[in-house]
Amino acid sequence: MTGLSERERAVLDAVPTGLLIGGTWRDAASGRRLDVEDPATGQVIATVADADVQDGDAALTAAVEAQAGWAATPPRERAEILRRSFEAVMDRQEDLALLMTLEMGKSLAESRGEIAYGAEFLRWFSEEAVRVHGRYSVAPAGGSRLLTMKQPVGPCLLITPWNFPLAMGTRKIGPAVAAGCTMVVKPASATPLSMLALADVMQEAGLPPGVLNVVTTSSTGAVMEPLIRDARLRKLSFTGSTEVGRRLVEQSADQLLRVSMELGGNAPFLVFADADLDAAVDGAMLAKMRNIGEACTAANRFHVHADVAEEFSRRLAERMAALTVGRGTDDGVQVGPLVDERQRSTVDELVRDAVARGATVLTGGERVGDAGYFYAPTVLGDVPAGARILAEEVFGPVAPVTTFRTDDEAVAAANDTPYGLVAYVFTRDLDRALRVAERLQTGMVGLNTGVVSNPAAPFGGVKASGFGREGGFEGIEEYLETKYVGISLP
Ligand code: NAP
Numbered sequence: 368m369t370g371l372s373e374r375e376r377a378v379l380d381a382v383p384t385g386l387l388i389g390g391t392w393r394d395a396a397s398g399r400r401l402d403v404e405d406p407a408t409g410q411v412i413a414t415v416a417d418a419d420v421q422d423g424d425a426a427l428t429a430a431v432e433a434q435a436g437w438a439a440t441p442p443r444e445r446a447e448i449l450r451r452s453f454e455a456v457m458d459r460q461e462d463l464a465l466l467m468t469l470e471m472g473k474s475l476a477e478s479r480g481e482i483a484y485g486a487e488f489l490r491w492f493s494e495e496a497v498r499v500h501g502r503y504s505v506a507p508a509g510g511s512r513l514l515t516m517k518q519p520v521g522p523c524l525l526i527t528p529w530n531f532p533l534a535m536g537t538r539k540i541g542p543a544v545a546a547g548c549t550m551v552v553k554p555a556s557a558t559p560l561s562m563l564a565l566a567d568v569m570q571e572a573g574l575p576p577g578v579l580n581v582v583t584t585s586s587t588g589a590v591m592e593p594l595i596r597d598a599r600l601r602k603l604s605f606t607g608s609t610e611v612g613r614r615l616v617e618q619s620a621d622q623l624l625r626v627s628m629e630l631g632g633n634a635p636f637l638v639f640a641d642a643d644l645d646a647a648v649d650g651a652m653l654a655k656m657r658n659i660g661e662a663c664t665a666a667n668r669f670h671v672h673a674d675v676a677e678e679f680s681r682r683l684a685e686r687m688a689a690l691t692v693g694r695g696t697d698d699g700v701q702v703g704p705l706v707d708e709r710q711r712s713t714v715d716e717l718v719r720d721a722v723a724r725g726a727t728v729l730t731g732g733e734r735v736g737d738a739g740y741f742y743a744p745t746v747l748g749d750v751p752a753g754a755r756i757l758a759e760e761v762f763g764p765v766a767p768v769t770t771f772r773t774d775d776e777a778v779a780a781a782n783d784t785p786y787g788l789v790a791y792v793f794t795r796d797l798d799r800a801l802r803v804a805e806r807l808q809t810g811m812v813g814l815n816t817g818v819v820s821n822p823a824a825p826f827g828g829v830k831a832s833g834f835g836r837e838g839g840f841e842g843i844e845e846y847l848e849t850k851y852v853g854i855s856l857p
Contacts, residue, residue, distance in 0.1 A: 389429035390576020433577025449493035485534035492541035519547035521601030529555035546846035627835030632788030635781035636666035653817030714763030787830035
């Protein structure tokens with residue numbers, strides 16, 4: 368754990384690294400620890416408790432025991448805990464951003480952005496906690512009344528990925544807390560520190576013991592599966608790969624759990640001939656390079672009208688080539704390392720496959736540096752149909768460009784994927800924009816913008832990108848059941 372500055376060391380030392388169970392930080396029953404690496408150097412920067420099945424069970428038990436009391440807590444009280452948590456996270460934005468950069472690699476500016484975005488879910492759901500409504504109506508035939516009420520679903524298991532270590536957590540924790548659910552949270556083993564720090568902040572903000580339990584483990588499948596099959600659990604919310612999501616849906620069938628799945632994406636980015644090219648290139652930079660391309664919403668493939676493809680590609684390549692690559696903590700760095708060597712090899716493999724099939728490298732196309740997992744921002748032109756990069760999630764800083772001639776061709780290319788999370792559309796023609804948006808098989812569309820994520824909007828996908836929505840008015844519904852009471856009133 369050498370090579371860290373004094374401030375970096377202090378920020379790391381301030382994070383509790385045990386399991387949070389029933390309001391107490393404790394070691395794993397086995398005493399085992401799990402290493403956390405800095406992807407910019409490959410060095411171990413911290414260790415956290417490595418839970419086994421027994422610890423997982425203890426965490427669920429704590430959540431189950433806290434459930435009735437938490438559900439009975441006044442909504443205003445739950446709201447105020449979330450509001451205080453939002454403020455505490457923002458007060459600590461600088462430290463939390465540094466922590467995130469150390470464990471995940473993205474630049475400090477991007478980490479600050481994620482802290483603000485992630486905290487916003489706490490604020491949004493503090494506002495939603497007091498606006499959960501049922502209804503009362505007269506039955507159409509008269510003679511009885513229909514009463515509906517909303518109740519918390521019960522104890523939840525929330526599993527999050529490494530790419531947004533805080534925000535993917537607050538998107539679930541915010542609505543769960545607001546709805547009156549208790550939970551076990553399992554962050555990705557590559558990036559557990561941001562979640563542990565968040566849990567610490569929320570405890571300080573007054574969250575009662577047992578409402579939020581955190582389990583870190585390297586035996587992920589073995590520790591999670593018994594929880595998912597446990598009759599005491601009532602809800603699973605998962606963000607991660609489609610492959611793992613599918614397996615968890617199967618496991619959840621045992622108890623017929625309520626399930627939300629935020630899975631992989633393969634976002635098309637459509638640029639029509641009438642698009643404002645300045646806006647399209649700006650949007651492309653955001654949609655592609657946010658989080659080093661390691662985002663489920665990342666534009667994966669660029670379908671550009673043949674009349675503007677050359678100019679768009681040239682301008683995008685110039686912007687990509689001008690980016691500064693380096694350790695995320697260093698001044699001026701815009702592009703950090705990928706999360707690990709496996710991720711970098713996948714990116715490189717997809718680039719090589721495209722080039723072997725005839726794509727042109729307009730910039731980048733190679734690994735960078737001796738240490739860490741850096742990859743050069745890359746633009747590939749003339750990518751032929753059949754290239755793997757058009758079909759698989761790249762999860763890295765690579766923009767493959769291909770062309771179309773008609774709107775029908777553009778929509779068909781966009782929909783030619785098992786995924787359906789988000790699509791980006793750049794056009795100045797409102798009729799075209801609406802027609803295309805209606806035909807896209809995705810949960811979200813970015814119209815003349817490269818960013819759709821917003822805590823006040825329903826985030827989520829269709830097809831192999833999963834189901835359920837996070838954020839917006841819809842977000843809290845995932846954590847509520849509707850109970851109907853039929854009343855006789857002769
Ligand atoms: P992943 O391998 O599916 O891991 C996600 C989480 O699932 C991690 O906490 C992981 O734990 C856990 N996990 C792995 N195997 C498991 C099992 N058998 N049982 C229970 N949990 C298990 O995905 P990732 O590589 O971390 O994340 C990248 C993927 O997430 C991409 O496909 C991306 O598109 C997707 N993503 C989707 C959204 C969205 O909202 N749609 C947002 C962000 C990311 P370990 O870390 O311990 O393996």
